[in-house]
Amino acid sequence: MRAPLPADEPGRLAALHDAQVLDTPPEEDFDDIALLASQICGTPLGAVSLVDRDRQWFKAKVGTDLEGAPRDLSFCTYTITSHDVLEVQDTAVDPRFAANPAVNAHRLKFYAGAPVVLDGTFAVGTVCVVDHEPRVLTDAQRRALRSLARHASVQLELRRYARHAGEIADRMRQLDRMKDSFLATVSHELRTPLSTIRGYLEMLLEDDFDAETSRRFLSVMSRNSDRLLRLIDELLMVAKMTDDRIQLDLAEVDLADLAHQATAACRALAEHRGVKLRDRTEQPVPARADGKRIAQVLNHLLVNAIKFTQPDGEITIDSTAEGEPELTITDTGVGIAADELPHVFDRFYRCAAAEVMAAQGPGLGLAIVKSIVDAHHGSVHLESEPGIGTTVRLTLPR
Structure with missing residues (x-):
């Protein structure tokens, strides 16, 4: 029937x-x-x-x-x-x-x-x-x-x-x-x-x-309570960004050590998603920065990379102490189209891949990253190719 x-x-x-x-x-x-x-x-x-x-x-x-x-x-x-x-x-x-x-x-x-x-x-x-x-x-x-x-x-x-x-x-x-x-x-x-x-x-x-x-x-x-707390933290950060009131507690820090901590914190999430997370930061990378804020930046960047990398993909975090202190995070994820790259640091911007993959989040992560790095008088650059992956390059003053 x-x-x-x-x-x-x-x-x-x-x-x-x-x-x-x-x-x-x-x-x-x-x-x-x-x-x-x-x-x-x-x-x-x-x-x-x-x-x-x-x-x-x-x-x-x-x-x-x-x-x-x-x-x-x-x-x-x-x-x-x-x-x-x-x-x-x-x-x-x-x-x-x-x-x-x-x-x-x-x-x-x-x-x-x-x-x-x-x-x-x-x-x-x-x-x-x-x-x-x-x-x-x-x-x-x-x-x-x-x-x-x-x-x-x-x-x-x-x-x-x-x-x-x-x-x-x-x-x-x-x-x-x-x-x-x-x-x-x-x-x-x-x-x-x-x-x-x-x-x-x-x-x-x-x-x-x-x-x-x-x-x-x-x-x-x-799990959903944690998600609410993360969103509230991001909204508070956006309020500070809007009023140009990001307060930094500057000190001598080792970017390599911060990278180790961020990698350890994100490893369980990467394993859950079936993504390899490699930490290749070996030598100390001294910089003058707010350690808590840079840890927040690294967490945002690693979680973003994990979110948009398919199972069996790979994420690598590397560093260099030559010249200005620099960290790079490279993934083999879905990548970002060229016409979207100019907007990725805009507040509330969600790329097409976020919609296709039903990725959670209001599109504040990279905007927060850029604001924190700008407050340090550093720079953050993103290069990406769809289907190949993305590299984020973070540079801070020595």
Whole structure:
């Protein structure tokens, strides 16, 4: 049996495509949703599924290697025809699925999905779970599935708002109206982790979960709290940049030692992303600088390099003490197009790669880097080639 089309299928597809999330790389926020759905419902398979014109595509998945399925064979194409949970307790006795070849090929005996709704109207996908045995969800599991679907909707909405805010920011940059851009961008960056924290708090308060699931909830909330603190630190720095009030505590420092510390601090993140991080700073590199501020600069540059370097890529930090003290950070990442290079140090600028890779951040990191280096009367230069990588060269007074 073929599922009926939703009432406004063209509008639904328009909302889905406007989110620009189809065929994007995995993201931790969505991966967590799929995993939690599977754990809470006690099923081997869980997914965040998006239903396109002719296919179902998994933005996140647990327990399967499939990237998706033809829409005609999908359970989720039935779920998106309403705003309620669809539960198929036994596919063998359901005429919609009993003869479905995908159901029989993969021994899919149970399905439950909650619709992911955009604009309060369009069900563009689902948070769903599948089992190889017939079963029935508890009321608490159905509530959790609905809550996770709402959380997925918020994540999609925020990504769409962020992109629109970026487009607005580009126009405002041309008109020198950075105030509105600032408000739009910061609103998005604050709402994303706050919405995540709130969603998981709601679930923790609603039901009793086992210790493992509760720990995972708290881990997600802790990660998003750290993200909020980083954003606030960046905003405070921007306020100081705006008023030309960056205060420096100058002293004799060793840039090589600061590079060692920054590399050690970022190594866990690099390993998590599957990126090699090499520290080739060996000889002391004396300079006169604010050690805490330069450590902040190096952290921004290394995190940026890790963020835009694919797994199995490499990042190298090197130094020279000949002439002016200099550090270089070279990566084999995605690179930056030539027409974007003049803007990379602008406040709130996000390059095309940041949008494609759904990289977090309001576009303040490199602007902060340049302001700190300028306050030291130093220089920072960036060279890049798409598909080859990027080199950042940092020079300070001796």
